[in-house]
Amino acid sequence: MSKWYIEKGDQGDIVLSTRIRLARNLREEPFPIKLDAQGKNRVNALIRSAVFENDQNDFSFIEMKDLSRRQAVSLAERHLISPEFAAKKEGSALILSKDESVSIMLCEEDHIRLQVMKAGLDLEGAYDIADKLDSMLDARVHFAFDERIGYLTQCPTNLGTAMRASVMLHLPALTRCGQMTRLANTVSKLGLTVRGAYGEGSQPKGDLYQISNQITLGITEETAIANLKSIVLQLVAQERAAAAELMKNPAEEDKIYRALGVLRLARLLSSDEFMELISLVRLGVARGLLDVPMEKINELIVNMQPATLSVMHSEADGPAARDAARAKIVRETL
C-alpha cells in the first residue's frame, strides 16, 4: 500500500506535508507523568478498545517495547512519532493506520496524541479527519475538558484546542538568499513558529522547515488553521519569487545540474551530503528545470534517512554500508 507522503499535494512544489495533532486526556486517569507502566497500560487498553471498536483505517497496535531502537527511530524520522516517544518503552504504545497517515501515540506527554498527515498543503482536509476521529473517541471515552480553558493537557502550553497544526515547507531559495531569520522573526510575531524540520538548530538539513501555530487557548481550530494557511501561502509566493530571481544566475542553475550529476553517479552518500544535494535537485524539479517526478524526490527524502534506510534495507548496517546503500538506491531512483 502506498504511503501518504509519496503523493504530491496542493502547492506540492514547495509544501511537502501538512500535519494536524490533537492532544487529549482521559478525565478519570492521572496524566502520564503520574502513571506507572501498569497504569499506562490500563489507559492504553481503554483507548485501544475505543479505537478498534469501529476501525475504518486498518489500524495496527504497536507496543513501543516490542520495537528495536532502529525501528522506533525510523518512526520518528518519518514524523509518525515524536523523538521523545522513540526512546520510550514499557507503557507506551502507538496506533498506526496502514497508509501511515493517521498515528495515535498513547501515553506520550498526554494520554492521546492523535496525528493526521496529508501530502501537500491540506490543513482543512487533515483537520477534518482528525476531528472525526476525535469525535468518535469522545463518544466512547470521557475526555478531560474544562469549559473555561478547553481540553486539559499535561503541559499548560497545549490547553484550549490542544491542536498543533504544522506544514512542512521546502524553502531553498529563501534560505540561500539569507531571508529565513528575518521571516522566522516576522512569523513569530504572528503567533506562529518556524523551525528546521530535520535537525534542530540554526542550519536545517535540506532547507526543510516546519511552520506551526503556537497559541492554542482562546483561538478556534478554524481560525488557527486559516491564519497558518494564509502565512504558508505567503511564504510559498515569496519562495517562488526568490527562486525565479535566483535562477537568473547561471552559477545557481549549474549547482542544480551538478547536484543531480553527483546523486546519479556517487558510490557513497552520507545523510548530510544527500540532503544538501537533494534539496538542490528538488529546487530544479520545482522550477521545471529537471524532468524527475516530485513524488520520487519526496519519497527519497523520507526513506534515505539513516534509521529508515537501515530498517528497509538489511544490508545497510553500519554507517559505511548505509552510505553505500543510500548511493545505490538514489542512483537507481534517479
Place this chain on the structure above:
Amino acid sequence: MLCQNCGKNEATTHIKQIINGDMAESHLCADCAAHLGYSDVFSGFGLNLSELFGGFLGDMLPAAAPGRVQRCARCGSSFEEIARSGMVGCADCYTTFYDRLLPSIQRIHGKIKHSGKIGAAVPAAAPQEETKEEKRAKLQAQMDKAIADQAFEEAAKLRDAMRALDAEGGNAQ
C-alpha cells in the same frame, strides 16, 4: 549536572536528538545552548521553557511557601511539583490549582477563555453555556445576512436579541 560544552555552568537545557539514526542526549547551560543554536528548540511547544518555569517560580512559589502544602485529591501533586516540572498531574489539578495556574496560562497564551471545539462529555453546566454561545453565533450570522440583504429592520431585531442574550450572560456572572 554541569554543561557538557563549557563545563562551568549548571546545565538547564536538555536536548534529545536523532543524529544519524541514533539517539543522542546533550545537557547544556543556557548560554551554550543559545550559542550552539538550540535556543529555538522549545519554540514549537509554544514558548521558551525557561520562561514558563521562570513565570511559575517567580510568581507562585513565595506565596506557597508558608503553611501546609495543598495537594490534588486525585493524583497527589502539589503546586510546587507542577511548577518545578512544568507538567500538570491530572485533570483535577486544573480545578484544585486553577487560580494559581491562571497567571501562567495567561502568560503562555495571552488569553484564558477557550474558544473552539467543545468536548461531548462535558459536566452538566457546560451544555447550557454551549447552546447560548451557539445561539449568539446563530443570531450573529442571521444579522450579517440581514445586513447583506439590506433588511435593516430584521437586523435591528436580531441585534436586540443578541443584546438581551449578552445581558443575560452578564447577570449570570
